[in-house]
Amino acid sequence: MTTTENPTEDMQVPEPDPNAVSITINGRTVSARKGDLIIAAADNANEYIPRFCYHPRMSPVGMCRQCLVEVEGPRGPMMVVSCMTPVADGQIVRTDTPQVKRAHEGILELLLANHPLDCPVCDKGGECPLQDQAFSHGAGESRFVEEKRHYEKPIAISDLVYLDRERCILCDRCTRFADEVAGDPLISFTQRGNNTQVMTFPDEPFASYFSGNTVQICPVGALTAQPYRFKARPWDLEQRESTCTTCSVGCRTVVQSSRDELLRYQGVDSDPVNWGWLCDRGRFNFESTNSEDRLVSPQKKSGDSFDAVSWSDAMETIARTLRLATSGSIAILGGARGTNEDAFMWATLADALNVRMRDAQVGDGLPSSVFSYPQATISSACDAGTVILLAPDLKEELPVLHLRLKDAADKKRIKIIEVSSHESGLTKHAWRSVRCEPGTSHTTIQQLLQDSMVASQLASGPVTIVAGRANLAESEMLMMAAVEAVLSTSPQATVLPVLRRGNVRGALSLGLSPQDSNDAVAIMESAANGGVDCLILLGVDPMNDMPDADLARRGIAGARFVVAIDTFLTQSAAHADIVLPAAAYGEKDGTTTNLEGRVTNVVQKVTARGTSRADWMIAAELADLLGHDTGVTTLADVQKLMAQKVPGYGQATTSVSVKRDGVVVTLPTPKVAVSVPSVTPRDSYGFRLDLSRKLYDRAIGTLTSPSLSELAQGASVCIHPLDLDRVGAQVGATVKVSNAHSSVVLPVLASESVPRGLAVVPFNQPGADIRELVRHGDAVVDVRIEAI
Amino acid sequence: MARLTEDNVRLAKEIIGRYPKPRSATIPLLHLAQEQDGFITNDAMAHIGELVGATSAEVYGTASFYEMFKFEPVGKYLINICGTMSCALMGGEELMHHAEDRLGIKMGGTTADGLITLERAECQAACTEAPCLQVNYRYRFRVTSENFDTLVDQLQSGALSDEIPPHGTMARVRQHIPADKGVGAKAPEDVSEGPAWLNGKAAL
Numbered sequence: 001m002t003t004t005e006n007p008t009e010d011m012q013v014p015e016p017d018p019n020a021v022s023i024t025i026n027g028r029t030v031s032a033r034k035g036d037l038i039i040a041a042a043d044n045a046n047e048y049i050p051r052f053c054y055h056p057r058m059s060p061v062g063m064c065r066q067c068l069v070e071v072e073g074p075r076g077p078m079m080v081v082s083c084m085t086p087v088a089d090g091q092i093v094r095t096d097t098p099q100v101k102r103a104h105e106g107i108l109e110l111l112l113a114n115h116p117l118d119c120p121v122c123d124k125g126g127e128c129p130l131q132d133q134a135f136s137h138g139a140g141e142s143r144f145v146e147e148k149r150h151y152e153k154p155i156a157i158s159d160l161v162y163l164d165r166e167r168c169i170l171c172d173r174c175t176r177f178a179d180e181v182a183g184d185p186l187i188s189f190t191q192r193g194n195n196t197q198v199m200t201f202p203d204e205p206f207a208s209y210f211s212g213n214t215v216q217i218c219p220v221g222a223l224t225a226q227p228y229r230f231k232a233r234p235w236d237l238e239q240r241e242s243t244c245t246t247c248s249v250g251c252r253t254v255v256q257s258s259r260d261e262l263l264r265y266q267g268v269d270s271d272p273v274n275w276g277w278l279c280d281r282g283r284f285n286f287e288s289t290n291s292e293d294r295l296v297s298p299q300k301k302s303g304d305s306f307d308a309v310s311w312s313d314a315m316e317t318i319a320r321t322l323r324l325a326t327s328g329s330i331a332i333l334g335g336a337r338g339t340n341e342d343a344f345m346w347a348t349l350a351d352a353l354n355v356r357m358r359d360a361q362v363g364d365g366l367p368s369s370v371f372s373y374p375q376a377t378i379s380s381a382c383d384a385g386t387v388i389l390l391a392p393d394l395k396e397e398l399p400v401l402h403l404r405l406k407d408a409a410d411k412k413r414i415k416i417i418e419v420s421s422h423e424s425g426l427t428k429h430a431w432r433s434v435r436c437e438p439g440t441s442h443t444t445i446q447q448l449l450q451d452s453m454v455a456s457q458l459a460s461g462p463v464t465i466v467a468g469r470a471n472l473a474e475s476e477m478l479m480m481a482a483v484e485a486v487l488s489t490s491p492q493a494t495v496l497p498v499l500r501r502g503n504v505r506g507a508l509s510l511g512l513s514p515q516d517s518n519d520a521v522a523i524m525e526s527a528a529n530g531g532v533d534c535l536i537l538l539g540v541d542p543m544n545d546m547p548d549a550d551l552a553r554r555g556i557a558g559a560r561f562v563v564a565i566d567t568f569l570t571q572s573a574a575h576a577d578i579v580l581p582a583a584a585y586g587e588k589d590g591t592t593t594n595l596e597g598r599v600t601n602v603v604q605k606v607t608a609r610g611t612s613r614a615d616w617m618i619a620a621e622l623a624d625l626l627g628h629d630t631g632v633t634t635l636a637d638v639q640k641l642m643a644q645k646v647p648g649y650g651q652a653t654t655s656v657s658v659k660r661d662g663v664v665v666t667l668p669t670p671k672v673a674v675s676v677p678s679v680t681p682r683d684s685y686g687f688r689l690d691l692s693r694k695l696y697d698r699a700i701g702t703l704t705s706p707s708l709s710e711l712a713q714g715a716s717v718c719i720h721p722l723d724l725d726r727v728g729a730q731v732g733a734t735v736k737v738s739n740a741h742s743s744v745v746l747p748v749l750a751s752e753s754v755p756r757g758l759a760v761v762p763f764n765q766p767g768a769d770i771r772e773l774v775r776h777g778d779a780v781v782d783v784r785i786e787a788i
Numbered sequence: 789m790a791r792l793t794e795d796n797v798r799l800a801k802e803i804i805g806r807y808p809k810p811r812s813a814t815i816p817l818l819h820l821a822q823e824q825d826g827f828i829t830n831d832a833m834a835h836i837g838e839l840v841g842a843t844s845a846e847v848y849g850t851a852s853f854y855e856m857f858k859f860e861p862v863g864k865y866l867i868n869i870c871g872t873m874s875c876a877l878m879g880g881e882e883l884m885h886h887a888e889d890r891l892g893i894k895m896g897g898t899t900a901d902g903l904i905t906l907e908r909a910e911c912q913a914a915c916t917e918a919p920c921l922q923v924n925y926r927y928r929f930r931v932t933s934e935n936f937d938t939l940v941d942q943l944q945s946g947a948l949s950d951e952i953p954p955h956g957t958m959a960r961v962r963q964h965i966p967a968d969k970g971v972g973a974k975a976p977e978d979v980s981e982g983p984a985w986l987n988g989k990a991a992l
Contacts, residue, residue, distance in 0.1 A: 185842070188849030201844035202830055 021089040026096055038082035038093055039067050049095055050104055050133045052111070052219040053171035054083035057275050058180055063172045064111070066133070068103040070094040079103060105139040113144040114194075115220065116166045124221030126234035130169065149194065157187065157199075158206040160226050160280055160707060161215060165197045168222035174198060174214035181277065183406055183425075184208035198222075209399050209695050212283040213276075216266055225264075227284045227707040232258040241268055241659060243592050243600040245337075245502030245585055246282040246701065249378075249400045250594025252660065253278060255286075255586050255605040262286040262586050262606055270661050272379045273598070279399035280708070281695050286586065287705035289606070294567055295581035296610025306569075306579065311611060314578050315618075318534075319625040321561045322353065325533035331357035331523045331559070334540030335512040335615075336501035338582075339590025339602060340649060341638040342615035343503065345630070346538060347511025348641070349619045352628035357532070359520040360507035362546045363776055365469050365499045366476050368513040369672035373487060376464045376494035377596045377664060382408035385461035388493075389418040390441060390482045391468035395425025396695050397500050398595070402426060405466075415457055419445050419482065420470060421690045422760055423753035431457070435755045438474045438688050439679035439780040442481035449489045463490045468498035472547040472763055473691035473774050473781040480674040498595055500693070506593030509667050510646060512538075517672075520546070521776045524555030535559035538615060539582060541570040544698065544764065547691065549771035550741070565615060568700050581612035588614040589635055591653045593665070599652035600662035677779035687719065687759035689781040691774065697764040714747075715767030717785065718760040721750040729787040736786045737761075742772040745788065759783060791835040792817075796824055799962075800839050806965060808975035810840040818851050822956040827858040856925075863898045863905035864954045865943050868922045869931075871908040874915035883919050884908060886933045890940060904943060905955075923948075924955050 019034040025047045032041035037060060042049050052064040062084040070077040071085065072092035079099070094100065112134060119125040154162040170189070175198060179185040186206045190199040200206050206214075215225040239256040244265065251274035256264045265283050269276035298314035299306035322330060332350055335343045343360070350358050381387055382404050394402040406429050408414045415431035418424065419441050427433045432454065436444035448454055467483045469476055487493055499505065507513075514520075524542065526532055528551065535556070546552040556562060556575050564573035567584045587608040591599050608614075620632045632638050643650020648665040655663050682688050696702055696711040703709050717737055719727070727748070729735050735748045737759070746761070746768050754760050761770045774781055792800055800820060804813040814836060821832035828851060834844045851857045858866075869875075869884050884895060887906055891899055898905040914920040917929035921936075928939060942948045953960055 186845045188843075188845045190849050190852040192853045199845075199848075201833070201848045204844055 021087055021091075023087050023089070023091040023093060025093045032087045034087070036087050038069060038071070038080070038085050038087055038091075041087050042069075042082065042093070042095065047095055049082050050137045051083060052129060052133075052169060053173060055173055055176075055217060057269070057277075058173070058176050060084050061172050061176065063170065064107070066104065066107045066111075066137075068100060068107070070097055070100050101137075104137040108134050108138040109142050109144070111169045112138070112142055114149045114166070115169060116148060118167075122167070122221035123224045123229060124167075124218070128221060129219040151197070154224065156205075156226070158208075158211050159711060160284065161206060161211045162224045162226060162229065163198060164222050164224070167220045168198055169220055170196055170198075171219055173217045173219065174223055177210075177214050177217060178206070178208060180410075181403060181407070182208050182210040182213070183429075184210070187214075209279050209281070209395065210277065210403070212278060212280045213267065216276075216278075225284070227287060227705075228264050231263050232256075237263065238605070239266075240603040240605050241601075242586075242603040242605070243594075243662075244278065244282040245592050245602060246279075246285055247398050247500055248498070248502060248504055248595040249274065249398050250592060250596075250598060250600055250662070251278050251282060251400050252600065253282075255603060257586075257605045260606050262289050268660075272377065272661050273594070274400045275404070277400055277403055279695065281399070281702060284707050285701045285705045287707060288567075288701040289584045289586050289609075291568070291704040293569075293704055294584070294609045295569060295579060295612065297581060298611070299569075299579040301577045311580075311613075314580060315621060315625060318563055318578055319622060321534050321563075322622070322626060325561075327354070328356055329531060329533035330355045330536070331527065331532045331534070332512065332536045332538060333359055333362060333520055333523060333542065334536075334538035335360040335507035336504035337539030338503060338507070338615040339588065339592055340503065340506040340510055340599065340653070341590040341635060341642065342538075342619070343507040343512050344510045344642045344646070344649075345616035345619035345623075345632065345638055348630060348645075349623045349628070350511065352623055352630075353626065356515045357518045357523045357526065358512050359514045359518070359523060360504055360512040361499070361501070362520045362540055362542045362552075363476075363524075364472055364545055364547055365501070365504065366467065366479060366497065367519070367672055368508040368669060370467055370480070370483070370495065370497040370499075371505070371509065371597075371667075371669040372671045373465075373483070373495040374493070375597060375666055376496040377598070378404055378496070380462070380494065381405065381464040381466065381496050382414060383462075384413055385415075386457055386463045387414050387416050388445075388463065388465045388486055389416060389420065389424075389426060389430070390445065390470070390479055390486070391420075391466045391498050392470045392500075392692055393420075393424035393426075394466070394498065397468070397693050398498055399695060401498065401595075405429075417448070417454065417457075419448065421688075421758055422755065427753075437682065437755070437758065438471050438690055439478060441470075442478055442485050442676065445482045446485050449486065458490050463493035465493055465495045466498055467495050468500070471690050471692055473689040473778075475677050475779040477674055477677055478679070478779065481676045484674055496596065503592045505595055505597060506591075506599075509593065509597070509665075509669070510642075510649065521548070521551065524551050527556070528554035528558040530558055530560075532559040534561045534563065537562065537564040537566070537572055537576065539566050541566075541572045541700065543571040543575070544700075547763075547771055547774050548776040549769060549774070551776055565618060566700075567609075567612070568704060570700055580618060581610055582618075583608040583612045583614045587612070590614070590616075591639075591649075591658055594662075596664055597666050598662040598664045599649065599658055600660075601653075601658045679779045682757060682780075682782050684757075685784065686782040687723070687757055687785055689770070689773065689783050690758055690760045691763050691770060691781075692760065694762045694765065697762070698766060699764065712765050713762065715762065715765040715770065716749050717746045717770075718749040718751050718754050719758070719785065720754050720756045721752060723756055723785075724748065724750040727785050727787055734788055736788055737770065737773065737783050738786070739773050739781065739783045741775055744768040744770055744772055746770070748785070759785060790825070790829060790831045792821060792824060792832060792839075796820055797839070800836075802964070804840065805967065806970050806973075808973050808978070811842050811846075812840075814840055814842065814847060814850050815854075818847075818854075818857055819956075819958055822857060823958065824956070826864070826954060826956045827861050858955075861898075861902075862955055863903050865903060865923050865952065866905045866907065866925075866955045868907050868909035868912070868925075870910075870912045870914075870918070870920050872911035874911075875919040878918035880919040883921070883931055883933070883936065887936060890937060904940070924952050924957075926952050 030045040051067040060083040067082040151165040237256040239254040244251045252268040252270040267278040409429040418430040418433040542552040562576040564576035652663040
């Protein structure tokens, strides 16, 4: 039932570690491992060596020289850079001799020679490694009396990051991060000597999805983040450790606020998950919680507009509707935005009301039976062997998982086999990358598995299948069939499901998964046909997020009564009869489940906006009003109830480890037979549609974060340059994209990375909506493209 | 102005082929770009990035390290007057003043006709011949005001156009190395044994 990270092993006396070495630091003998750097060994032994350029998650470069220590050598003690020198058995290291102190003071004096002392107006002041170490390891005075170097004060190197070159100490952390970790080397050292500076290419911004990390690891105030500039002083910030729920990777963060306003998220190093990194979307969407457009009170539809009503009035209305609803005509959509506790309480209410129509996804994921396969974790996937990507572009959907897999491939721990319809962020890190037309991934992978080199690679070690919904204009069953094709060849393979929404795994596991195959599509069909008396939208916006926009529209219009529980008045909520304001991320405590099934905590840091409430409270109160008292009044009550009903989750939520690396919970999930829909061949005049997500889109959290809302690239259709010639259009011209259902006009782009006959359209972008051409019943979507 | 021409792309690919890793060809390709346009354009750097598999920022980072790569248009002839110790003692500074007067421009400037750019340079390793200068990296030794004027006259009249190619051209005769004459350098990670001259002996 429950598996944890460390399965209990045989309790035997462990063999002596052949890699163990013993070194002496300041007279104290400590153990380290072969290959460790002195600075890392010292950290483990709680001996602090000052540093600027060293970062445990990046390769050492020895740029700043601040970490000089004395090591006993054949000719007496010698000064070495501890971030570049590995430990050796019997090594004698001293970090506190007068010579070392003199070296530390000298380096700091040198670094400060050109560093402006503008700490009082610097965002980093108060949490600055240079400031702190100048205080702890510096001489206190400088002999440098000359004029310092001057540069134009901050220049924007991207929409989100500002660079102050005067403050830069050239530690190579940001440039190394951009190159080594993010794989976007868009900043580089330029010029030389005294003029050396970090810079982008002229007019080419540092547009990396991970740019915010450079701000976090900058050891001075040279890089600052536009959303945080001059917002607070570090000593005014209060923080609590939490989990980012923007996507389902579940990166650990600290949530920082001042005066009851969220001001910053910083990545926390969780070894099994994010290694300290965050993507910019997750890092900067705290602005959404602070948005002026948040719902602050319950709203009741009156004519074409809404009236603010009291909670009791709103809840009574909903309770009355639920009481009067005919049996089997209540539907609950959503739940992936909230906490495990939210999902569990809504599932409890749904059970009490015998609601059969429920789904935490809106036809944009995979069936929850993907959890029924043997499950992998991020670490197990990145550890060794082969990773088969049957997934969307992870750089766009689950950016930090992309970083982990990229790192593992770059360090040659794993080999990646990718089957996709167009190139992704991982393509150039893949061992094999195969293009296939939408609708053919299951047959393509079968052919690929016949290849003798692929077969011997799969046989050489563990195999992990990364399974997600690559194309929203393709039946999810086709991807499931591809997964099963691999599993039938490599039965020992494990699956890492990469469903995208924050807590989608928690919601599906805790009872908001479809019953009797009544998934979101079936629910909306039923609603459109008058079969739903009350449709409850639990933080979900089908009109914006369902691939079949027509069905979403008909479903919401057809439902007799619609309740929307959300943080904003979304497109769908605008059609609701009652809208309840929900507490947002950072406004409620609880736990969340990431894509591995890892349960970690999320915390409340600020007061919930207006009268908004956590989803679980609304469910508990409705249950009470409807005569199904759950006895729940506090979050602890919910967790206690959850512990009784869902054992794995109960242990997880009360465990201390949810506050850092979490507990991986695997619950039994019923298998569902995969029925492969038939795919008609594409006619040679048409294009097959690939509808895939970009990191920045019109998702509500992005749209309501001013720093991110402008970053969406906009709707377009991208085809191969030769196809563009065939269509007879120029890049940037508008073309008509049509099929039997509808037509839209979009600007056209060309890229060699898109195979012939494929039309790639990003999902949910500002501009014309391609979803008008998508119908859920179509296994694939073929379109015509004509020049206008 | 611009990306590399078709001919130069062909040359670029030949140059890239000499190295185990394409990005090792970055500097030779920057010279090629400078030869084509007289200076290095942003488009050329972006194009080189595409050819060697690096981002424009990485190419720019490498290129901007070197004084000899110019990012703004310079004259057809670039005159570098040495300003380091030996030349300074032997009248380098006076020579610079004279050159500024003669050309009617300040150090770092380019004449209005776009023919000559004047720069101060660090030691050119010809201290015994001080004061010295270079025209497009071709030496002129023991330069007096008079023979500086003669030099300018000759540059203006075109009398030296055979000897001195326009700025950016390193040599008029391009060395073509057939594939079988390449040294066949290996990528660092592919090197398993020590260098040949060690004859199998340990390095230390």
